[in-house]
Amino acid sequence: MQQKVRRSEGSAARLWAPLDRFVEWEAEVGAAAEAHGRFAHFAYEFVRFGLKQAWACLFGALLLALLIGTYLFYPKGAALARYDFLVIAAVAIQIVMLVAKLETLEEAKVILVFHVVGTAMEIFKTSVGSWVYPEASLLRIGGVPLFTGFMYAAIGSYIARCWRLFDFRFTRHPPVWALGILSAAIYCNFFAHHYVWDFRPVLFVAAFVLLGPTTIYYKIWKTHRHMPLLLGLALVAFFIWLAENIGTFTAAWTYPNQRHGWELVSLGKAGSWFLLMLISYTLVAALNGVDKMKINREA
Numbered sequence: 001m002q003q004k005v006r007r008s009e010g011s012a013a014r015l016w017a018p019l020d021r022f023v024e025w026e027a028e029v030g031a032a033a034e035a036h037g038r039f040a041h042f043a044y045e046f047v048r049f050g051l052k053q054a055w056a057c058l059f060g061a062l063l064l065a066l067l068i069g070t071y072l073f074y075p076k077g078a079a080l081a082r083y084d085f086l087v088i089a090a091v092a093i094q095i096v097m098l099v100a101k102l103e104t105l106e107e108a109k110v111i112l113v114f115h116v117v118g119t120a121m122e123i124f125k126t127s128v129g130s131w132v133y134p135e136a137s138l139l140r141i142g143g144v145p146l147f148t149g150f151m152y153a154a155i156g157s158y159i160a161r162c163w164r165l166f167d168f169r170f171t172r173h174p175p176v177w178a179l180g181i182l183s184a185a186i187y188c189n190f191f192a193h194h195y196v197w198d199f200r201p202v203l204f205v206a207a208f209v210l211l212g213p214t215t216i217y218y219k220i221w222k223t224h225r226h227m228p229l230l231l232g233l234a235l236v237a238f239f240i241w242l243a244e245n246i247g248t249f250t251a252a253w254t255y256p257n258q259r260h261g262w263e264l265v266s267l268g269k270a271g272s273w274f275l276l277m278l279i280s281y282t283l284v285a286a287l288n289g290v291d292k293m294k295i296n297r298e299a
Helices: 022-034 037-057 058-073 082-098 103-128 147-163 178-190 201-211 229-249 268-288
Strands: 169-171 216-217 225-228
Touching: 022 037, 037 058, 037 082, 058 082, 058 147, 058 229, 082 216, 103 147, 103 169, 103 178, 103 268, 147 229, 147 268, 178 201, 178 268, 201 229, 216 229, 225 229, 229 268
Parallel strands: none
Antiparallel strands: 169 216, 216 225
């Protein structure tokens, strides 16, 4: 499924200065692949898709690498607690990415917003025993080490970078204000369901009604391909669930059923991530003005 669009004047890679030097070289590689036939064209576009995804995941991938690395190699009994090291390392990554222009200032602002939103929810969730951070640390609020906010921020960072890298466009997209109301309800339910009925079934239905008709168009190379937006969000939620399993395996946090040994995180958590990701998506959509984006069809 393809939808041809007018070629943009510039490459999204130019947003990040270190990539700018490779834009013309990459265009030559693409032209060479295209000249070698359909299979080479497909292979080039497949690799291009993977590289774009890797670039979009950069911040989250570095955080995941830190969780794995500190689990395997961080010395037990070190003067600096592992969690505190993760906080310092996450801040250092942010500084390096900004200074090296691997991240734009707008993306850093998105990360800050999600850090605050995520930390607030973490403070509540740990207080009611939904999960626990078992290791001691100084840089924390209540039972929440400060590195946890960066994990939520990584989701917002990924969506914001993908939006630009893949030149997202939409048809039949709901108003952002409607998504804002749904996101506010989702966020409130993460707190309220401990005391009243869990409204998640209603929220899933609302998400389907609002986003079910929406098609997202994403450009890997020269043309926009498309898929249902709900499917795209569900796939991202599934990969977040996989990353969460890695996080719990590294003992960064544990659920009540994991107190006596690691177990696979319930697949039902992917649904929770889907709802939480809708909050991230809505905030990024509000920043990017999604309701003004139109498909530019050619005859």
